[in-house]
Amino acid sequence: MSIDAEFPSLADAARAIKSKQISPVELTDHCLSRIARDNRKLNAFVTLMEEAARKNARAAERAIAAGEWRGPLHGIPIGLKDVFETAGVATTANSYQLTGHVPARDCAVAERLGECGAIVVGKLACHEFAFGPPARDVPHPPARNPWDLTRFTGGSSSGTAAAVAGGMIPAGIGSDTSGSVRSPAALCGIAGLKPTYDSIDRRGVIALAPSLDHVGAMARTVEDCAIIFDALAGRPRQERRVPDSIITLDRNLSGIRLGVTRHFFAEDRPISAAGMRAIDAALDVFRAAGCVVRDVRLPPLADWMACGFLLLLAEAYSLHETRLKTCPQRYGAGFRDAVMLGATISAADYLAAVRRRAKLVAAMNEVMKQCDVLISAVQPGEAPPIDAVGKWALFEQPSLALPFNVTGQPALSLCCGFGEHGLPLALHLAARPFDEMTLLRVGHAYEIATPWHERRPPPLSVSLPMNG
Amino acid sequence: MTEAELVQLMARLGIRIDAAQARELLPAHELLEQMKARVRSEGDLYGEPAHRFIVPR
Numbered sequence: 001m002s003i004d005a006e007f008p009s010l011a012d013a014a015r016a017i018k019s020k021q022i023s024p025v026e027l028t029d030h031c032l033s034r035i036a037r038d039n040r041k042l043n044a045f046v047t048l049m050e051e052a053a054r055k056n057a058r059a060a061e062r063a064i065a066a067g068e069w070r071g072p073l074h075g076i077p078i079g080l081k082d083v084f085e086t087a088g089v090a091t092t093a094n095s096y097q098l099t100g101h102v103p104a105r106d107c108a109v110a111e112r113l114g115e116c117g118a119i120v121v122g123k124l125a126c127h128e129f130a131f132g133p134p135a136r137d138v139p140h141p142p143a144r145n146p147w148d149l150t151r152f153t154g155g156s157s158s159g160t161a162a163a164v165a166g167g168m169i170p171a172g173i174g175s176d177t178s179g180s181v182r183s184p185a186a187l188c189g190i191a192g193l194k195p196t197y198d199s200i201d202r203r204g205v206i207a208l209a210p211s212l213d214h215v216g217a218m219a220r221t222v223e224d225c226a227i228i229f230d231a232l233a234g235r236p237r238q239e240r241r242v243p244d245s246i247i248t249l250d251r252n253l254s255g256i257r258l259g260v261t262r263h264f265f266a267e268d269r270p271i272s273a274a275g276m277r278a279i280d281a282a283l284d285v286f287r288a289a290g291c292v293v294r295d296v297r298l299p300p301l302a303d304w305m306a307c308g309f310l311l312l313l314a315e316a317y318s319l320h321e322t323r324l325k326t327c328p329q330r331y332g333a334g335f336r337d338a339v340m341l342g343a344t345i346s347a348a349d350y351l352a353a354v355r356r357r358a359k360l361v362a363a364m365n366e367v368m369k370q371c372d373v374l375i376s377a378v379q380p381g382e383a384p385p386i387d388a389v390g391k392w393a394l395f396e397q398p399s400l401a402l403p404f405n406v407t408g409q410p411a412l413s414l415c416c417g418f419g420e421h422g423l424p425l426a427l428h429l430a431a432r433p434f435d436e437m438t439l440l441r442v443g444h445a446y447e448i449a450t451p452w453h454e455r456r457p458p459p460l461s462v463s464l465p466m467n468g
Numbered sequence: 469m470t471e472a473e474l475v476q477l478m479a480r481l482g483i484r485i486d487a488a489q490a491r492e493l494l495p496a497h498e499l500l501e502q503m504k505a506r507v508r509s510e511g512d513l514y515g516e517p518a519h520r521f522i523v524p525r
Contacts, residue, residue, distance in 0.1 A: 302506065303506065303507075305503070306502075306503035306504075306506040306507050307507055309500075309503055310500075310503055310504065310507060313500070324483060325482050325483060328483075337489070337492065337493055337496070338496065340478070340483055340485075340493070341493065341496060341497055341500055343478065343481040343482075343483055344477065344478075344481065344497065344500065345500075345504070348508075349504045349507070349508070352504075352507045352508045353507045356507045391492075392495060392496045392499075395495075395496045395499045395500070396499065
């Protein structure tokens with residue numbers, strides 16, 4: 001691999017580092033130069049950790065030269081959404097409420113990344129406390145979509161998606177409470193994995209709604225997401241062996257049963273015609289690969305939305321109640337007004353939502369007896385103009401992503417084509433709890449069979465004002 | 469619900485909003501009320517335990 005490659009995937013970069021074709025220092029320099037060149041346009045990074053990144057890259061280079069390769073994340077530059085606490089580095093959740101907040105300790109994910117030898121290069125933009133619409137009354141302006149700077153990135157892991165899609169870093173970490181990894185991945189044309197609930201340690205992640213919050217991986221490819229998941233999930237480092245090679249995913253899909261929740265995206269929240277064609281074309285790819293494809297039916301999306309949204313707002317309100325009552329002016333209006341409404345959710349409402357959740361999980365479990373992977377859409381279409389995203393957008397339409405936060409099962413967003421404006425479209429896959437390997441295997445096989453993940457955004461040409 | 473009623477409701481809950489804010493919040497409040505009605509519509513007395521872990525291990 002050449003260091004001049006504009007967009008190395010994590011897996012390609014890891015192979016090149018392991019075989020000493022490139023060094024962690026060269027790769028980190030490459031990423032830092034891309035960030036210096038493009039961040040003013042993409043607003044993706046809110047804090048750079050340049051000095052620490054260069055120091056850690058040199059240490060990785062020395063270790064690898066001495067034969068101490070720690071696995072596929074060793075020497076790989078990675079960014080963290082600014083809700084992941086980092087020792088000695090500001091963590092703001094893009095809120096004036098946390099101005100000056102410098103944690104004393106790394107979150108569990110940052111610790112694990114360090115153990116794996118990854119190079120954390122900085123903190124990435126997000127929506128305030130990982131919720132609400134893109135806003136201009138918060139510390140950092142909204143990230144921009146590398147495919148079209150006037151378009152929405154999706155949220156709330158907006159900076160992570162922009163930085164990966166824009167070629168600043170091979171991969172980043174996001175959080176997902178109602179689609180915040182998968183939606184920006186979808187709108188920015190990259191892969192986004194929300195693994196099973198609590199399979200990645202959330203210690204030190206600023207919470208939004210703890211029973212729905214997940215840590216997720218965002219990268220160019222499904223294979224890259226698999227590498228991050230393998231490194232971050234499960235057993236602590238001291239109980240794990242150093243892998244001999246980059247993770248390999250079985251591409252054989254013969255006999256895999258795919259269930260299409262067509263009513264989600266055809267009836268409950270109809271998607272664009274181009275999105276529908278892209279999903280139908282993807283189903284043909286899966287049939288050709290030997291999968292058995294059939295439509296399945298779950299409770300309507302509005303049921304998942306009502307249950308998940310009540311849980312989310314009630315839990316978020318319980319975390320923010322004191323600040324909402326004492327210093328509401330330190331929130332942006334979008335987050336403040338949405339979460340404030342959580343005050344009106346009674347204990348009876350919340351427990352009704354919890355009971356409904358158990359019934360929805362049971363309905364999902366029944367469907368998952370008939371299929372290995374579910375297929376639906378993540379977003380209703382291409383990325384909308386950022387100025388067209390209204391304050392109450394999250395309330396007005398049922399989320400296509402939220403059902404899998406309600407159940408906690410793993411879900412994956414990956415690019416499946418491009419729409420009439422030349423912007424990415426995405427496929428949504430989900431598997432049984434703790435069956436990430438089947439999910440990733442199906443996603444990887446689809447990527448191998450299709451060209452979509454190879455397409456890159458056009459060169460950035462417009463410079464936005466810093467408050468843009 | 470009217471703007472004035474929403475202002476009063478929020479005040480009872482310890483949150484001060486003005487009429488303009490209430491006007492902006494009302495449509496979202498209405499959607500939230502619809503969601504509450506949807507999850508409470510069954511009304512049976514045989515619900516699952518509320519605190520069961522959501523993901524079967």
